[in-house]
């Protein structure tokens with residue numbers, strides 16, 4: 001019997017990226033984001049189910065970017081951090097808001113923001129950022 005979803009892979013990736021849907025191993029309780037195909041701890045004994053993360057966590061480590069890649073020059077300086085989610089997984093993302101609050105352990109929450117724009121009247125790309133709270 002196949003356990004593969006009939007939902008196209010692109011949509012599943014979209015869902016994971018924009019809605020913070022990971023998965024959880026029912027055997028050991030470990031939560032994964034992005035979702036893992038198997039639980040590396042339990043392997044064949046693991047049973048994974050979809051898990052909605054709250055989108056809250058704290059800054060594990062961060063760096064301020066002063067030299068941006070092409071297309072991002074107007075935004076420097078900006079902050080990229082590894083966020084440790086309350087549920088355990090760590091994610092990489094941009095931190096926004098009052099950067100004077102920036103510190104290891106500072107609380108953040110996921111917000112849906114413009115990432116970049118293609119040209120003057122181009123397509124606007126959205127994604128998750130992390131706002132200091």
Ligand SMILES: [Zn+2]
Pocket residue numbers: 025026027028029030039040041042043046047
């Ligand atoms: Zn497991």
